[in-house]
Amino acid sequence: MLQGWIQIAMTLLILVAITPFLGRYMARVFQEQRTIFDPILNPVERLLYSLVGVRTREDMTGWQYARAILYSNVVMGLLIFSIITLQQFLPLNPTGIPAPTWDTALHTTISFITNTNQQHYSGETYLSYASQMWGLGYHMFTSAATGIAVGIAFIRGLTGRPLGNFYVDLIRAITRVLLPISIAGAIVLIAAGVPETLAGPVVVPTLEDPAISQAIARGPVAHFEIIKELGENGGGFFAINSAHPFENPNGWVNLIQLVAILSIPTSLIYTYGIYANNLKQAWLVYSIPLAILVVFIIITAIGEYNGNPAVNALLGVDQAPNLEGKEVRFGWAQSALYAVITTASMCGAVNSLHDSFMPNGGFSTLSNMFLQIVFGGQGTGTAYLFAYLILAVFVTGLMVGRTPEFFGRKIEKREVVLASFLILLVHPIAILIPGAIALAFPDQLSGISNPGFHGLSQVIYEYASAAANNGSGFEGLGDSQPSPIAIAGGAATTTTALWWNLSTCFSLLAGRYVPIVALLLLADSMSRKQPVPATTGTLRTDTGLFTGVTIGVILILGALEFFPVLALGPIAEAFQIARGIG
């Protein structure tokens, strides 16, 4: 038991230790200061800018920035959609997979451009290497970089600077943050045993009966894997994601993955501290998601460590870790840690089946995605966190007898509309409404495998994962169409899969672009405000007191709206298990 807790603590310590270095580095990159990559990258970037015709010195307004994101995302979306639907005509398709159904292709496209990587397919049997590398792998960089750009633009706006230029931010995020780390990381992963090959599946005779052979899927996994984690994408090369021994062969790779997942969203808070010239506030803000993260890890790990009393009764022991749906090489601690971190940051890679977690796990992972600020998505998580701060300033700031200000910038109608819209409204609309519809027609639409409280969690999880752009699945839903090969062989498509593909598209889009536009407009209006100098009458936002107040506001405003579904889902399930029925 102790070993497990030590593993968890060490991982978190490494993350905290990395934060200042990566945070400072990213600040240098986006403040266009000198970095070690300048000699190689400056000419490359200049070439890119002149090819594309980007006027690099031109700052964008919030609307321009948002439009640039939307247009470029539409173009990228069309590209990925055509690659997937045309994969049978493209090279690098050793197994000759035909195009998947249109709804699967659409869902996959939207899921990857929104940095979600929710997968209603299995990589091995649905997509060719070309689709995986050119379609998905490419978007793992661009969608992550889009997120970072939004985060940086938001930080700039909040600290009173112009928002910057989206294209420049996008390119710098890729060339100076994502690519260098990915290249180094992929090499380390290859060394640690992750395959990287364009050869098709290897066919080997089985040990039991050499007459029977087995095809083992492989492919260009290592480079895909590192950006999957670093960019908080989470879309696995193989269906079972990081539980697959080729994606995540051992504890060492597992650690690299965990650190890669959280490194950028944690460091961005530090980057804010440098921009705002207030590292004290950066660390205080940092402590909010860290505290919530630690609480969720403890809740989840305790549940997994104690195991299922019903199973334990059968085994005749008082306590045995819940290992259902887990890889034995990771055990309860690494699995619980991975599950919480992957849902806290909006990565969505999984190294165990979240469906098989004890209700504690369901509670933590769901809450993580409802809040989406427990470090949260690439760039957007940090921005949400500060939007919460703005909301906390507004709700409690009046109590000091002044119009609420955030670093001297008055919070007025426009800011309240944008912040409350984005923080409070998008999620209930994108999660609860489709969730309620799916649950109203459980047989026709949902295809729930575990009816009851757990089935409720499955449905809500799927939409929460889509709306928060997380992408992990609780699984257990009839959300996949048959593979293209199976369809070619005569398998029928299902309505439930069609419903899931289309309804989650709504949540994916609403959960990504509405907040991004709102965040950019919010940053824009904050940056245009004349700052008021601070006095003793000004509410200071960089104090422990205010940090505590913000946690309260996050819990009351962000979490309470989901209390009814949590009560009927994981909480009711926990009581059910405690009573010993089902």
Added chain:
Amino acid sequence: MTSMNDFPRPYHVPSGTRESRRHTPKVEMKGLYQRAIKESFVKLNPRIQVRNPVMFVVWVGTLVTLLLTFDPNLFGTLQADISQQRLLNGLITFILLFTIVFANFAEAVAEGRGKAQADALRATRSDTIAKKILPTGGVQEVSSTELRRGDQVKVVAGDMVPADGEVIAGIGSVDESAITGESAPVLKQPGTDIASSVTGGTRLLSDELTVRITTDPGQGFIDRMIALVEGAERTKTPNEIALTVLLAVLTLVFLIVVANIPPITGYIAGFLSTASSEQAAADLRNGASVAIMISLLVALIPTTIGGLLSAIGIAGMDRVAQFNVIATSGRAVEACGDINTLVLDKTGTITLGNRLAAEFIPVNGHSLQDVAQVSLDASVFDETPEGRSIVALAERSGAKASFDPNLAEGVEFSARTRMSGTDLDGKEIRKGAVDAIRGFVRSRGGHVPNTLDAAYERVSKLGGTPLAVCQNDDIYGVIYLKDTVKPGLKERFDQLRRMGVRTIMLTGDNRITASVIAEEAGVDDFIAEATPEDKIEVIRNEQAQGKLVAMTGDGTNDAPALAQANVGLAMNSGTQAAKEAANMVDLDSDPTKLIDLVTIGKQLLITRGALTTFSVANDIAKYFAIIPTIFAATGIGALNVMGLKSASSAIISALIYNALIILVLIPLALKGVQFRPLTADQLLRRNILIYGVGGVIAPFIAIKLIDVILPFS
């Protein structure tokens, strides 16, 4: 280097403490509550309710539960005793109705108090017969309501002044007690900035005045104030607007949350009917019945602040009116709370208006007696309090008026010469700013003794104003005019500093005098030897740094600065131009009231913030009361930490609490949260503890208590 007010204007300083002068409505408050109760039912009109989003949702919910009282199975058949359902739905309807009525009552009481205030004011404005001067020169008696801007009227002793205006002829004393509560009559005469404006509703006590009317009927300050305190012209302030957005979003969020519960419970109920029992499924379906969902919605949406928001705003205006200040908009009152910098004139605001002669300092070898005599001669025609105090001091020093005033000629003070004095038998006797006298003597060929500078410096270092006196080319000495800082100001400035408000003193005095007074009064900064142009410059500089500035003023040359300032408080005794430019007018003409206004503005914001926090914090307890009991069939009954008796009892208790808390908080909303001059951090800690943590805990206790008292199973 011109000096503005070495010779101060005679500020009108009201007597008595501020509390004793506080203007209490003279109209009886009896019947206020009866009228408010009646009003709170009249306000159930949907046209009125639709303007308050939170309460409108409650109103619609009440209609639906009313329908459900008649037919509990309206939206689906519940497996429960129909008469019990009817009773429960009836109770819910009743409590929801009273939630709205209580909120209406809060608003009605606030409005009623405003009306009482307005009636008291209106009484002063009642129609009077005005003697209008016709173009032909004749006089016609007309009703005061027929007077238009530019008309001229004659007012004789005993008459009411029919409307706001400016004296253009005559001199007379006016009783302004109806407006200011100050009983001493005020002298009015044409020409001077201060004393020439008269307010409608005041009474002329002596002599006769010709007044040019400066406002159309219904446009006077009193009319504006009446409209404001009655709430007739109430427009939302920026903060109220932002808060309305937040409340609408919260309401919408909970509407979505609650609307989605029935399908979700429907699914769970379907599961329970197979996994557990039909009874459990029916219980869960009953728990998610439409009436209970409406109750849950009403409990969760911020009804407390939603119901009290307008009452808080009206009461804030009312408090301003009670301080005898007319604000032209709620926005101005709110801005008072945001003020970063107060720009204050020294004279009349920081120091008592009247500087008194304290000592004669002879120079140039003259005797004390000589200086006293020359000072007396120079001040014979000076009617300002300073002038009279010089005469008094000179007489105490043994000087006597040595000439017939009819043979002499007074020389008026002007801002250009900065001197006044007397011309007598070819002798030019002058007193004035040391610089000015020095120039005067030099121009007459006299020489300036070194001892003058020493005397000047000595007086300045004492914080006094030095005035030099001379006769022709001979400087006799320096008069030490002593300035007295108003008692208690230092403490108030300390409080302001703790609240983050900086004070800047403007004075025409020299740098040394200014620094001494600034030190004594405890202001943060001062501008010495300031001209009227400096005033607007200071304001612009502060605003360029993003600060909000408040200032007071009364003269015509203050008007641009009053307009530039974020909060401009004009004195009622001031000129029409100043009053037009300002966004507030103080009827008592007390410049220090600006400090009270800052407090009122802050109090208004704090009250709103505190009730919002309280309202939001209450949701935790309401959730824990309602959700575990209505979903008890799913086995989460252990979350019922309060141990409430049943779902019905929990719902009713939460709703009763929800309605009663509005009623309980009405006095707080009307009086405002008590304001303490603390730093922002201290205020936040204190208010979070009371309204945040208190808001989490209080409903747990209250709902449990109501549940215990309720005769419900």
Added chain:
Amino acid sequence: MLETIAEIGSEWRRQKLPLYLFLGLCFNLILAPAVFAATSGNLSRTQAYWLGALVILTVALAIYLFFVMFVPERF
């Protein structure tokens, strides 16, 4: 007679609420049968109409609140 029609016409343009109510009820003609079908016999036809009306009312309230959110000055 003609005047009455003209008056109704002008009132129609001025008073939006009856129009919205009418449109809501019309919409319910589509919604209620859907509700009735979806609940597969648990509801009577009348209850389905009432439930449909309740759904429309909820949506109308949500639109109203959205409106308040974007133009709070008018409330």
